[in-house]
Amino acid sequence: MAPHSHDHSHLTETEARVRALESLLSEKGYIDSAAVDEIVQTYETKIGPQNGAHVVAKSWVDADFRKWLEEDSTAAIHSLGYTSRQGEHIDAVFNSDDTHHLVVCTLCSCYPWSVLGLPPTWYKSPPFRSRAVIDPRGVLNDFGITLPETTKVEVHDSTSEVRYLVIPQRPAGTEGWSEKQLAKLVTRNSMIGTGFARTAEALS
């Protein structure tokens, strides 16, 4: 549920509880608040969907890399330096004209942090987690996507430590674009399967 569903007093109560907990854990020598700062900053500034966009754009321009990604996604992604936690084992799945992939974690909130950063609230919430497996096309409609009936939807429920990364289709009209330009077309949702890459026109 979105935090705006909470009233102010609850937020204040939680904030106070978290402050008390952090101070207690520091005093008892279990955590160092500077390390907590560092972890938060890492996910605010260093680890996010720009990492995944790099992987996708590279797969669009570099046929050898794409082949490696198909055969051993983990090694191919780690070769770009994206080795961090919640990305230890990754399988890339490739959208095509016939097949659309959608990633979910019905049991908790498993998400490829190393390439997408921390998940958005909707990804962790009951509406998406409950419906992505039973009504994926309805969920896609919620994101403004209507697929042809003949397009196969493959849903990947992240039940193990293997994380899934969707490689969206390369948009038309991007022939000759550089990897860096292409990366700007790759949205977070396109790598979860709840969106497509942006069109060439969107960038111009």
Next chain:
Amino acid sequence: MNGGADLGGMMGFGPVVQEENEPLFHAPWEARVLGMVVALGACGKWNLDMSRYARETMPTAEYLSADYYSIWLDAAVRLLKERGMISDGELETAKALIPPVEVARKLAAKDVAAVLNAGGPANRPEEGTPVFAVGDMVQTINDHPVTHTRMARYARGKSGKIVKVHGFHVFPDSSAHGEGENPQWLYKVTFSAQELWGRQGNPHDTVSLDLWEPYLRATQ
């Protein structure tokens, strides 16, 4: 366990609503909870499967209405209390009243980058050979343990096809309960939407889950 976390196929939660320009954290406390939970991992008092079990044992009605960082906070406090690392009195007063328990290590700020980059792979040296091969049809078990399992309720007792052998991975059902890593072969298993959902399943669509060998039986 058949708790609030096992959501696949439930109905009545309404549409998926995206927040425009959603911030990474909605309040400073969410960021502190994320950082604390990651940092506490270094203490070595629990593993990932234990923390998942702590989250899913939140009372079901509460789980379904809680925001995600509250679920994390509740589970972290429960794990800390269970292991005698903190007490209720300490939490109320925000003061240490009992001596700390020994922990494996305290994560230092200078080690954060290295620890995050190293991650924590779940695969282990392979022992024996997998019973199933790509292309085999399998049947999932229909067990309803009160303990931790990743055999999602909606896919129990169903027929699917092995599409990949991921490797030899820590078995959460054991690991979550301090019974050791007990690694097992892990497979990607694909089910037709109609096998899982009957007439409500789209005839073209599939759902795949990653399932450990003890969840699977050969189809006769």
